[in-house]
Amino acid sequence: MISIMVSTIEAFSEKTTKWSILEALLFAVISFLLGWIYDKAIYYKNKAELSESRLWKLLKYSPEPIIVYQNEKIVFANDKFEELVQFSSTQVIGNSIFQYVLQEYHPIVRKRLLEMCEVNPNLDRIELKIQIKHNQVLDVEVSSAPIIFNNKPAVEMFLRDVTKRNRLEDELRKNEELYRFITENTTDLISYLNPNGVYEYFSPSCSCMLDYKQEDLIGKNLFEYLHPEEVEKVTALLLEADSELDFASFTHRLKKNDGTYMWVETNARTIRENSRKLEGIVAVSRDITERLEKETRLNETNMMLRYLSNMDGLTGIPNRRYFDVKLKEEWNRTKRNSMPFSAIMIDIDYFKKYNDLNGHQAGDDCLRQIATALNETLKRSGDFAARYGGEEFVILLPETDEQGAAQVAELLSSNVKKLNIPYSVFETEPIVSISIGCATLTPDDKLKPEDLIKLADSRLYLAKDSRKNQLTFNQLTHLG
Secondary structure, three states, X not given: OHHHHHHHHHHXXXXXXXXXHHHHHHHXXXXXXXXXXXXXXXXXXXXXXXXXXXXXXXXXHOOOOEEEEEOOEEXXXXXXXXXXXXXXXXXXXXXXXXXXXXXXXXXXXXXXXXXXXOOOOOOOOEEEEEEOHHHOEEEEEEEEEEEEEOOEEEEEEEEEEOHXXXXXXXXXXXXXXXXXXXXXXXXXXXXXXXXXXXXXXXXXXXXXXXXOOXXXXXXXXXXXXXXXXXXXXXXXXXXXXXXXXXXXXXXXXXXXXXXXXXXXXXXXXXXEOOOOOEEEEEEEEEEOHHHHHHHHHHHHHHXXXXXXXXXXXXXXXXXXXXXXXXXXXXXXXXXXXXXXXXXXXXXXXXXHHHHHHHOHHHHHHHHHHXXXXXXXXXXXXXXXXXXXXXXXXXXXXXXXXXXXXXXXHHHHHHHHHOOOOEOOOOOOOOEOOEEEEEEEEOOOOOOOHHHXXXXXXXXXXXXXXXXXXXXXXXXXXXXX
């Protein structure tokens, strides 16, 4: 530029003519234009070098895996891409991208590469699968854009590993399909209630179980369908769920469309926000009406079997097995209360002869009549009569002293005589009678329940040996 200025000054220092002035001005303009072009060239050259440097740093230090594809080869791969495919850049550069993309995605990649050559290329992301080291397959999301790399057209590709995301989405989709299938095909009632007890979802099974359509129940409150007797219980559960209860299992009744009620067993679980505030309740209810009916019948059958196992089949009063259980129960109870405990042993007089004279059917009938008379003589709820075996019976009188036992024994003997059961041809004893042995003990640690029965039995044999139709009594506070 200095030389141009000097030349211009020299031109003006010579003899000035019209043409010399025009020549000088033309020379100055040309010189200025040449200088401006030169300066711009230097500027754009420096700018290009700066842009290429920035591009290089962006490619190299990007947090995302990046490759540059040029002339159908990978010409650049950053560190993140090496981590993704588990190959070094020296192993990758020079290879075709199709060595890593699975075969079924080749058409998509070719189409994308062709689009990069267009004036307005499609810059939308695409998803494809690539094969990395050890034949592992990854799902990747690819963004691409045309760039100039080393002064030549190229395609820049950003890759993002979405394998975990896709697996989670796939698992979520499968779970949603599974849950939808379960809820739509289960025979149980599946419902979702908000914290106020209003139904926001009901499974289609409500039409079979309750004879309601889904839309009939959604938006309605649970309490409209509860049996009145269960309102208080369910209200308490809802209040508890609002604060801390996470799971509950309970039985209750739900009203059907025809106004009748069915028994259901409900398992309910709360859904909470991160703040632990109640968001809703998921409930699964199962029809247990038939099961409860079966359980009721089974309980009744079991009670009947238990009754039959405890009863003497001939006389209809408790048998020896039930007597043994009752003896221990009453003994322990009276021992705790430090009360006297009495027992009465009874034997029918001359029963063998009665059988021989009248036959076994008459003997069985005689046993039944006497058992009924003995049982009906006892008035207190705790008193207990049982058939001890053969023609022997036993009476337990908890919290009864010797005087009270003697009164009961006399009454038993009198009531048997009132039956007026004849001995027929055996004229020395015109009617059936009984012999009685009584005993009273106050239970303590030195005595056993069997001691009371042995004592009463010994008293019975004394009565039988002395003379039939007798009553003998003995009281002991303990046995030595």
